[in-house]
Amino acid sequence: MLDLAILGLLTEQELHGYELRKRVAELLGSARGALSFGSLYPALARLEKAGYVKAVEANTRSRPATVPSSGSLKGELAAFRTRHPIPKRGGRARKVYGITEAGERRLHALLSEPGPVDDRTFAVKVAFCRHLVPTERLELFERRRADLADRLAEHRRADAGRRDGRLDRYLRALREHDTASAVSDLAWVDELIAAERADLPEEIR
Amino acid sequence: MLDLAILGLLTEQELHGYELRKRVAELLGSARGALSFGSLYPALARLEKAGYVKAVEANTRSRPATVPSSGSLKGELAAFRTRHPIPKRGGRARKVYGITEAGERRLHALLSEPGPVDDRTFAVKVAFCRHLVPTERLELFERRRADLADRLAEHRRADAGRRDGRLDRYLRALREHDTASAVSDLAWVDELIAAERADLPEEIR
DNA sequence: GTCATCATGTAAGCCGTTACATGATTGC
């Protein structure tokens, strides 16, 4: 899940660890307190070793005279300086990372891999699902929909199986709120699916 | 959090591990796939060692027969089984646990301890908050309210700080849903608080 | 006789955290 978030963020923009942490925190929402450096930096090192990201610029107070040639991306050269203004304030040397082509393939693989997705992972997948083709996106959403529907069915089953006075007030409030959340999540996924379907040509769906 | 759930469930009823697992799963809602035995059993052992729970009944189908020890492995096993008879239906011998007085004090301490509560822990605390006195409950709810309000404020701040076309469709959908969830959670806590206040005599609040 | 379910446990490992160590720069 961390890998997913890091690779996803690096497709948008080259970033150094400290900044990446902020973005991850923002992405995951405040529900989950900021990610620690103790897991971020090792993760970056691991991804670099695997060839999915590479250090693009390893500091500096003194600005680089030349932009490292990265080949064919249009506007790269022009955009570089504005993307990385020399910071006037703060800090030690930064290590700025960018994603590699292997990293992009890896991101795609992580996004489209099947298997159960927990709530947090699904959120991150949604955040970067523009990297999927429409049918893959639909698949992702529909797998999620099925999971949520199961969840809700279990709620209903559990609620039905209880004689009605049995729960105390707080337990009841809790279960009701849980159910309401599940319903809301399901409705949201349904919206995503509907929007996605609307964009597909009729023959496919 | 596991401790909280186990102790809370055992105040209602004596239970063995296998059953406890089902109850915990039901309590936490299906959002979080069933707790594994690999964490439940060690937790029970730890709690027993600490004197918070005790094995009440190591099993029972009272069978008076006594088998003399034969010295062979099979004989020893047979004798063991006679000393620890098997349950009436299904399965291997059960170890039924009950909560001790120290365990009840521990539960109260866990419920009322300050410090940050994550979403899951808050849910479990609500589930068993009948063990708190009204003012302690209010404190719990209000600390949670404050956390959620901060969270929401951060959302608003983040939303305001973005030029409006900048987010892609999926990222926007994600943030909107996150915000909606936070709003819903906050409203729920507000309900809990209002209900609690209604039960307090006016002089206190 | 073998499969599903009930039942308890151990061992290995993943994923993340906190705490620690280091160091540059800005602002007071």
Added chain:
DNA sequence: GCAATCATGTAACGGCTTACATGATGAC
């Protein structure tokens, strides 16, 4: 000169999961 912020990393530890080991019972 000191605190705050920016910045990178390591080490120890915690909590929970998966996979494994063991075993009884009832149903088919």
